[in-house]
Structures are given as C-alpha cells and as structure tokens.
Amino acid sequence: MSEKKETIRCLILGSGPAGFTAAIYAARADLHPVIYQGLQPGGQLTITTEVENYPGYPDGVQGPQMMVDFQKQAERFGTDVRWGLATSVDLSSRPFKVVIDEKDEVFAETLIIATGASARWLGLESEKRLNGFGVSACATCDGFFYKGLDVAVVGGGDTACEEASYLSKLCKKVYLIHRRDELRASKAMQHRVMKASNIEIIWDSVPVEVLGEKTVDGVLLENVKTGEKSRLDIEGFFVAIGHTPNSSIFKGQIDMDANGYIITKPGTTETNIPGVFASGDVQDHVFRQAVTAAGTGCMAAIQAERFLADEE
C-alpha cells in the first residue's frame, strides 16, 4: 500500500486560516511544517466573496485572494504545501501515522488538525447556482451587503436564530424559515428573535427553489402541512441548518463532542492525545471566524513547538 515513508516534525492537515497560520508560526520556529491542503484548498473562505472583517485589510479582500496571501506567507518561511487529503490516521502511538489519498503514509511527531467544518446546504440546484450571489451560509461574513434590504434565514437552531438576530440589526426585514412549528434553539436565543420587531418566523415551511437569474430576488416556499406554495421577495438567502466538522477520520481515536467537534482543553489547542493539537472550526462551533481560526492556528504551532522542545 505504502509508496513512500517519511517522518515530519509538524504535520498540518487543512489549509484554511487555522492551517496556514499554524504553518507560518511552525516554519518560523524551524519545525519544517508540511501542510496537506485537503479537499478544498484554502478552506471555506474560497467560497465567499468579499471579506471585510479580517483585520489588516482596510479596503476588504476577496476570500480566495486572502487565502492565496496566507499560502504565500506560509511558503515564504519554507512550509511544504502539498496537494492531498488525509484519508485515515493512527493516533495510537507516536509518530502518528497519517495516510494521504488512501496510499501514501507519512509519520508525524506532532499533528495539527485544522480540517475545518463544512456548512450544510439544503441541496437545491438553485441554491448552488446562486451561491455567492445572494446565497450565503454566514451572516457575519456577508450580512453587511444586505443593509436595508429584505433577507431570509433557513433553520431553527441557535445558529439560525443568531444569524437572524444579527441580520435584523442591518436589514429591513428578516424572514426566519423553519420546517417545524417550534424552534430547536435555546430559550435565550428564541427570546432574542421574538423580541426583534423586524423578524417574522415562517413556520412549517421549506424552501423549494431560490429565485433569481444572476442574483437572488426571492424564494419559493412550501408549507409542509398544507403543501401550499408561496413566494417571498428577498435579496439575501442565508442557510443556517448547521455545520459538520471535518473530523470523521479521527472518530474513535480522539475526544469529540456529540456533534463531532474535537474537544480541546479550554484556553489551549491541546487534545486528549499528547502531541495532537486542534485549531480552527474543527474544534469551534461558536465563533467560526477566520480571525479566531487564525488565532488558534498560531496557538497550535506554539504548543507543538513547546511540546517538542520539552521532549529534547
């Protein structure tokens, strides 16, 4: 099975803000980091448009360009950036064995997991076609573009309520579309939504088509109880039906919560396995921002460096 064997001081899985920031720090600490970029090189930011909330870019930056900049900075200090997806791992002993693309085995003295999370989508063709043109999975990232306009949020959990209440401060009207007749969100979050005068909850409904040719101009809904269809005029369509952490290959080998988020010791990036650190969205379901991911990537590299230094 194995075509080549090598031992890497600091192996980083994932190439979003967490992975590349970890690489910048690890490379500058002479750990000769290797990054495997994963399925979506550059991570979730490569499917957003303008990023205006990352410090240091006063005029904003396109998400894909920002990730090119992250990569260049990591490479400038000697990071070895490789194509490839980690398909299985063995964390039972060090160096940790990681299999890439189901064939190449590499061994890691320290491992930084920065594999991120993926937004869940409804699976509509129109949702895919208009992604980035009115369809988004992140209100904090894209809400600003809908200032004074009407938008819809889909979902009934904490994320949907949080997104709806964030958008209610910017937008004229926010429709919260939920497939049942009660919200799953915590009472506090529900209360926040109910209090906002410009949020209207549309119960028992699912979107069947996002409307618009080049950009979103509406959504077609179906009432799941009556089968009745109706159209809402909106310009922004936010899907908030949950995220899936990209942690399946670590299942059963590392401590995770019930939703698959890797558990780190509070205030650190340490997992329950010495030498394995987790950063970014794979261990954070609350903040999920590029800047917080970058922050924990930095922490992971510093902790990996100290871990190796303590051993020597």
Ligand code: NDP
């Ligand atoms: P959740 O899984 O809690 O909620 C997802 C929501 O989307 C549910 O209401 C669900 O409906 C709905 N949904 C799922 N699939 C579909 C679909 N195909 N079509 C229509 N609706 C769908 O995810 P969240 O992202 O909201 O939260 C994830 C975790 O993160 C939770 O533990 C949450 O508490 C936590 N969180 C905490 C926050 C905080 O404390 N500030 C902020 C954000 C998240 P249904 O209810 O019918 O299943």
